[in-house]
Amino acid sequence: MTPVESREPLPERQVALVDLLDRLLSGGVVITGDIVLSIADIDLVRISLRALIVSVSSENRPAVTVQERGND
Template sequence: MDNQPKTIAASLAAPREREIVLLDLLDRALDKGVVIAGDIVISVADVDLIYVGLKVLLTSVDRMQHLGEQR
């Protein structure tokens, strides 16, 4: 492990790199599109009271327009 003290510049650089990676990830997800699907069941005493089916499409408007033109 590195026992050298970090400078202020080095400690500030790490969050900036993480921010760039997060922005790249978000940009790629919006460009390609992301589909999230799941189910939620709320039960009491083994009796299902509420069932929720969830399907979410997350993408940019430009991408959806492009896909719509291809159909």
């Protein structure tokens, strides 16, 4: 069997910004960056930034009730 080749472009899909953010946050996003402050080619300050952004579903977190906290 030979695969069928299609020369037609795929149709464009409109994706809402909310849907895009939901997809990104469900899997997680890592943002990294470096900032270097220098004078006359001498590095004075170097800052490395890393951020992990994910969504937290409420069903995975244990709930603390008032009764549980009162038993101390």
